[in-house]
Amino acid sequence: xxxxxxxxxxxxxxxxxxxxxxxxxxxxxxxxxxxxxxxxxxxxxxxxxxxxxxxxxxxxxxxxxxxxxxxxxxxxxxxxxxxxxxxxxxxxxxxxxxxxxxxxxxxxxxxxxxxxxxxxxxxxxxxxxxxxxxxxxxxxxxxxxxxxxxxxxxxxxxxxxxxxxxxxxxxxxxxxxxxxxxxxxxxxxxxxxxxxxxxxxxxxxxxxxxxxxxxxxxxxxxxxxxxxxxxxxxxxxxxxxxxxxxxxxxxxxxxxxxxxxxxxxxxxxxxxxxxxxxxxxxxxxxxxxxxxxxxxxxxxxxxxxxxxxxxxxxxxxxxx
Amino acid sequence: xxxxxxxxxxxxxxxxxxxxxxxxxxxxxxxxxxxxxxxxxxxxxxxxxxxxxxxxxxxxxxxxxxxxxxxxxxxxxxxxxxxxxxxxxxxxxxxxxxxxxxxxxxxxxxxxxxxxxxxxxxxxxxxxxxxxxxxxxxxxxxxxxxxxxxxxxxxxxxxxxxxxxxxxxxxxxxxxxxxxxxxxxxxxxxxxxxxxxxxx
Numbered sequence: 001x002x003x004x005x006x007x008x009x010x011x012x013x014x015x016x017x018x019x020x021x022x023x024x025x026x027x028x029x030x031x032x033x034x035x036x037x038x039x040x041x042x043x044x045x046x047x048x049x050x051x052x053x054x055x056x057x058x059x060x061x062x063x064x065x066x067x068x069x070x071x072x073x074x075x076x077x078x079x080x081x082x083x084x085x086x087x088x089x090x091x092x093x094x095x096x097x098x099x100x101x102x103x104x105x106x107x108x109x110x111x112x113x114x115x116x117x118x119x120x121x122x123x124x125x126x127x128x129x130x131x132x133x134x135x136x137x138x139x140x141x142x143x144x145x146x147x148x149x150x151x152x153x154x155x156x157x158x159x160x161x162x163x164x165x166x167x168x169x170x171x172x173x174x175x176x177x178x179x180x181x182x183x184x185x186x187x188x189x190x191x192x193x194x195x196x197x198x199x200x201x202x203x204x205x206x207x208x209x210x211x212x213x214x215x216x217x218x219x220x221x222x223x224x225x226x227x228x229x230x231x232x233x234x235x236x237x238x239x240x241x242x243x244x245x246x247x248x249x250x251x252x253x254x255x256x257x258x259x260x261x262x263x264x265x266x267x268x269x270x271x272x273x274x275x276x277x278x279x280x281x282x283x284x285x286x287x288x289x290x291x292x293x294x295x296x297x298x299x300x301x302x303x304x305x306x307x308x309x310x311x312x313x314x315x316x317x318x319x320x
Numbered sequence: 321x322x323x324x325x326x327x328x329x330x331x332x333x334x335x336x337x338x339x340x341x342x343x344x345x346x347x348x349x350x351x352x353x354x355x356x357x358x359x360x361x362x363x364x365x366x367x368x369x370x371x372x373x374x375x376x377x378x379x380x381x382x383x384x385x386x387x388x389x390x391x392x393x394x395x396x397x398x399x400x401x402x403x404x405x406x407x408x409x410x411x412x413x414x415x416x417x418x419x420x421x422x423x424x425x426x427x428x429x430x431x432x433x434x435x436x437x438x439x440x441x442x443x444x445x446x447x448x449x450x451x452x453x454x455x456x457x458x459x460x461x462x463x464x465x466x467x468x469x470x471x472x473x474x475x476x477x478x479x480x481x482x483x484x485x486x487x488x489x490x491x492x493x494x495x496x497x498x499x500x501x502x503x504x505x506x507x508x509x510x511x512x513x514x515x516x517x518x519x520x
Contacts, residue, residue: 113442185342189416190442213341213419215447 006046006098012070014093018154020077021122022089025063027070029096034068037061037102039133040126043071044268046098047087054258055084058224058268060126061102065133071099074154076122081226082249103266106194106222108133113190115141118180118205120197124154126222127196131163142166144183146201149173180205184212195221224269227251228289230310236317237261238280252306263306263320270308277306277318284313322452326490332431332452337363341421344371345412346394347405347434349378351454352426353387359423360391368394374405376430402430406437413441425451429459429470432497445494456519460488461498468498475518476504485512
């Protein structure tokens with residue numbers, strides 16, 4: 001599958017853009033041309049440390065659209081997490097990582113009359129390329145951006161410089177609140193909503209929109225959470241007759257990869273459906289952390305998205 | 321059920337009230353009105369109070385006035401042509417805010433025109449809640465001379481514009497709100513297949 005073919009990249013530039021957030025500019029090590037990407041796309045960055053530990057984290061692409069010579073990503077260092085973003089933050093200019101080709105699961109609706117973008121914290125990253133595109137095609141758009149403070153919110157100044165009063169920033173250190181229900185109640189017919197940020201913020205924004213009578217077709221969101229931790233358990237692979245231990249901080253997909261099992265994936269965030277796997281037997285309950293399966297599929301208990309979800313008991317048998 | 325192997329053939333999953341919508345614009349004909357009444361009963365009086373129904377009166381039983389009575393407390397506006405319903409719907413949607421929901425129930429040409437008017441005002445076609453009731457009649461566009469043929473119940477159908485004999489395909493255009501009619505005997509016009517009443 002082409003999307004999981006890896007391309008070696010060198011870090012050409014690192015810029016601190018906010019407290020705990022760095023922008024990385026990546027160029028292909030072999031100088032080969034990069035693929036064009038559409039606004040809202042992400043790549044998966046594959047990092048390996050000296051001890052062979054591996055992380056694969058998805059990051060949204062920023063920077064210029066159209067024949068890019070480099071890809072840009074912004075990385076928030078998440079302490080006390082699985083270590084991928086911390087590792088990324090320790091890398092110097094010149095270091096090498098690998099990336100997958102871009103995939104877009106958060107596209108602009110081209111038929112929208114207006115685009116309302118809502119970001120919380122690092123959730124601004126996929127919206128950066130969208131804003132650039134919307135601005136270049138003279139679309140009607142506005143951005144509502146929630147940050148803890150100016151020093152912790154990336155690109156605040158740049159956004160205001162570029163897009164002027166189309167950008168409104170809400171600083172929680174000053175007690176500024178986004179009255180989303182009022183904003184949503186006053187949008188022209190044909191407005192589409194795009195939300196990115198912490199899960200709680202996305203849920204709140206989408207629920208508020210539904211309560212204001214917005215149809216599902218106009219609601220778009222993207223969330224890149226690390227796979228939630230849980231108890232350790234054993235995954236039994238029925239077809240290859242193997243048993244692999246999944247650690248408390250690991251996803252099933254990561255445990256499989258660590259043991260050389262090449263399972264399909266695209267987004268690693270429970271959104272795309274690529275890693276859907278059949279469950280043959282389980283001890284305990286499935287903990288579904290994806291937003292792909294339907295409620296009926298969750299209840300049936302015979303499917304799992306192995307990039308995000310786990311089991312509460314000691315073992316899980318998969319059709320792999 | 322209206323089933324086809326052609327993917328552009330629209331599907332009508334059935335009317336479902338959006339209880340959060342701030343206002344509801346409902347388009348129906350007399351057969352579709354029964355589906356609307358069922359939805360109103362399910363949704364309750366608050367929903368009906370926020371609703372305006374545009375009822376196409378095709379001079380068939382039951383009479384439009386008695387249907388309007390049964391849809392209360394929703395307001396009902398009686399129309400005699402699909403085109404005038406579409407015009408009024410578009411007028412109300414122009415300048416509207418998010419939070420208005422469009423519904424359509426009845427024959428396909430009526431649903432198609434309502435969806436077309438909604439789309440032209442920026443509503444996603446999937447956001448219009450639809451239910452097919454009553455006649456299977458179709459609006460067909462002759463792909464050769466572009467004549468729109470209303471109330472087609474037979475297949476093949478003769479184009480009143482260019483006179484070609486058209487096979488009515490399930491290939492549907494949402495932009496035009498019409499099925500596509502394609503010449504059935506271009507090779508040999510003397511070949512005239514038997515006409516079937518397929519869309520009564």
